[in-house]
Amino acid sequence: MPTPVRATTRVVDPSDEGLLRAWWEVGRAATADRPLDSWPVWEVSRVALPQARTDLRLDLLVAEVDGEVVGAAMLVLFRMDNTHLGEVDVWVHPDHRRRGTGSALLAACEDRARADGRDTLISSVYAPMEADSLGSGFAARHGYVLASGELVKALDLPASAPGWGPLDDEVAAVIDGYRVEVWEDRTPDVRVDDFCALLDRLLGEIPLGELDLRPARWDEARLREGEERAAAAGRLQVVAAAVAPDGHLCGFTDLRLHRPDPRHASVGATMVLPEHRGHRLGLAVKLASHRRLLELEPGCHWVETSNAGMNAPMNAVNQKLGYRSVERCLDVQKRI
Incomplete structure (x- = not known):
């Protein structure tokens, strides 16, 4: 010692x-x-x-x-x-x-x-798939209890993309009157209100376990400030949004990549509103965002994401795309 x-x-x-x-x-x-x-x-x-x-x-x-x-x-x-x-x-x-x-x-x-x-602190510590780590032990010794757990996954983007053809057929069979729009960096003016409405609902729709995270409020000023800050830091953000038959956004995913280091990207969030599920929209937006990222940054070798074990639909989507689990992310929490 x-x-x-x-x-x-x-x-x-x-x-x-x-x-x-x-x-x-x-x-x-x-x-x-x-x-x-x-x-x-x-x-x-x-x-x-x-x-x-x-x-x-x-x-x-x-x-x-x-x-x-x-x-x-x-x-x-x-x-x-x-x-x-x-x-x-x-x-x-x-x-x-x-x-x-x-x-x-x-x-x-x-x-x-x-x-x-x-009155509360949260943290994320990482551990191998089948064992504890120095980080998880440190958190436990200091009173941080497990509140949620996720699997960290990685995708070899250039190797996986050529095999996605059958996934397009799977989406086309059930997408009905829905479609996907893709943009980079700045949300189109006509989509700001809809996108903010989706972000308002995000924390209420994704599995959080016992994490004491409460819904956030989004408006145009907050959205634009974040976009400007990301651009100033050299970050590329690709957003793919699902559009319902009535013309409003009903789901999205985003990918983030730092232009000074284009080797890898990460998924920010993915969500489809419950009332619009059953049309493979999660798969559709992920296919669109990943393909667009590869077009813009062909030097991107891998993409990282994480999903709660209880989120079976999104785990299934990621498996179809070719993601593999590489470690665990333990979300821990302490009342201070």
Whole structure:
């Protein structure tokens, strides 16, 4: 057992690029053993992390021992909704684990959340398919209980896309009067109200388990601010939306990719309103978004997504597309 050390914690000024880079380096080292290389490249983080935001407060913290940054943390405090909770992540460099550094960072984040009036913290920790991990054990020791669980899945996009022809036939057989629209980066003006209405319902329609996440409210100002922030950070977002026979949107999925590192993308969210299910719309929008992404970024090698085990329809869609499970994402929660 390594000897405990006294780590000091402090908040990172995002304009201090040297300290921000040290924060980023710790996170990269701490996540290197995950099966997917999902840590953003420096060119993305150095632009995205200092961005001003009105929807949330983002606190970055480091832990130092003898002047060396050995731990990093991120605390998200939502401002527009879910103002009762925060989201926390802690990373410790592999050479400095089991010495109290993570505990010091977590305690500092919890103190900051309490000071801001929060009563709940949530986090996501990752573990192999059939075993616990350092992260899951750390969370449990500090009072974070499992609230929901998901399977993290990966898709080899170039290898899988050529085999999707039969899926088109499956969609065509039942789609009836529905259709799919695709756009990139900026929601068309004529679709803003409909898209915001879908986002309003999102958290109420996807499986959350025991996570204390409450519905969010979306309007054009919030939507446009997020789109502008994503564009400034170099992020490509591809949205595929299902259009009902009456002309209104009834479902969507989105894919996100950072242009400075086009090797991989991630699924943001996928939802079809209950009253419009049964027409393979989830499959239809995913086919459209993935194909469009490959057209725009042929260098994208793989796509990451995650689904709750209880979400059988979406798990079936992902399996058809060729996604494979690579690890577990454990959503944990603590009342503070």
